[in-house]
Amino acid sequence: MTSIADPTSDQANRRPASDYAFRVEDIYRTYFLKGETVHALRGVSFNVLQGEYIAIMGPSGSGKSTLLNVLGCLDRPTSGKYLLAGDDVSTISDYQLSKIRGRRIGFVFQSYNLLQQLNVLDNIKVPLQYQGLIGKDANTKCRELAHQVGLGDRLFHKPTELSGGQQQRVAIARSLVNDPYFVLADEATGNLDSKTTEEVLDLFEKLNESGKTIVMITHEDEVSARAKRVIRLRDGLIESDERNVQ
Numbered sequence: 001m002t003s004i005a006d007p008t009s010d011q012a013n014r015r016p017a018s019d020y021a022f023r024v025e026d027i028y029r030t031y032f033l034k035g036e037t038v039h040a041l042r043g044v045s046f047n048v049l050q051g052e053y054i055a056i057m058g059p060s061g062s063g064k065s066t067l068l069n070v071l072g073c074l075d076r077p078t079s080g081k082y083l084l085a086g087d088d089v090s091t092i093s094d095y096q097l098s099k100i101r102g103r104r105i106g107f108v109f110q111s112y113n114l115l116q117q118l119n120v121l122d123n124i125k126v127p128l129q130y131q132g133l134i135g136k137d138a139n140t141k142c143r144e145l146a147h148q149v150g151l152g153d154r155l156f157h158k159p160t161e162l163s164g165g166q167q168q169r170v171a172i173a174r175s176l177v178n179d180p181y182f183v184l185a186d187e188a189t190g191n192l193d194s195k196t197t198e199e200v201l202d203l204f205e206k207l208n209e210s211g212k213t214i215v216m217i218t219h220e221d222e223v224s225a226r227a228k229r230v231i232r233l234r235d236g237l238i239e240s241d242e243r244n245v246q
């Protein structure tokens with residue numbers, strides 16, 4: 001592994017804002033619970049360029065979910081900046097935050113979160129429907145995505161008629177339907193056996209090779225080994241930020 005240069009350095013900052021999927025600047029997240037204060041993130045900074053494939057790791061309680069919630073626009077930092085495609089979203093309204101979340105971030109969850117009554121095609125379409133973005137080419141786009149994730153011959157199957165790996169492929173296709181700034185995957189292979197994990201990781205790799213930015217939260221070494229860069233958190237701080245030598 002090789003260390004990443006200080007992300008806040010002048011050299012890093014000289015890039016045009018459009019080169020970045022997002023930038024995190026000195027983020028703190030403090031929870032106040034029943035008179036107790038928990039410092040879940042304590043000054044986290046890093047930049048992610050368009051087209052990167054990063055894994056975020058760390059032991060239990062290190063702040064991974066807290067960071068995921070900030071990156072996914074599900075929560076705001078207590079202080080610090082979160083710049084998404086150049087715009088500071090750390091202080092915008094809940095309404096604007098939810099709009100960005102729905103339109104600009106592609107989520108992939110451990111438990112797939114598919115709608116059981118809908119077939120593959122309609123599950124992929126769901127984010128477009130939520131956003132009121134169903135146009136005349138929605139069907140074509142969703143079919144193309146299904147093909148891209150290897151499910152061109154399963155378009156009308158319901159989730160119960162698919163394997164776990166296939167269900168996760170549907171979720172990955174769904175995450176791409178809004179052309180997000182990046183795909184945010186939370187323990188995406190956590191429910192899969194090792195062979196299926198490899199297949200899903202092959203798919204993420206293929207998507208990254210085609211230019212998609214991927215951020216993977218994981219505690220599994222075999223998963224982080226496939227990313228190009230690994231950020232390790234400990235006690236709410238970045239412990240290391242290194243490139244994987246492939």
Ligand SMILES: Nc1ncnc2c1ncn2[C@@H]1O[C@H](COP(=O)(O)OP(=O)(O)OP(=O)(O)O)[C@@H](O)[C@H]1O
Pocket residue numbers: 031032033038039040058059060061062063064065066067
């Ligand atoms: N809503 C909350 N209210 C109070 N404290 C919280 C809340 N969410 C998380 N924490 C605390 O913040 C710290 C970081 O938690 P977080 O869930 O981000 O860690 P994690 O790395 O995702 O852990 P795990 O791998 O176990 O899911 C922990 O000490 C946790 O107890």
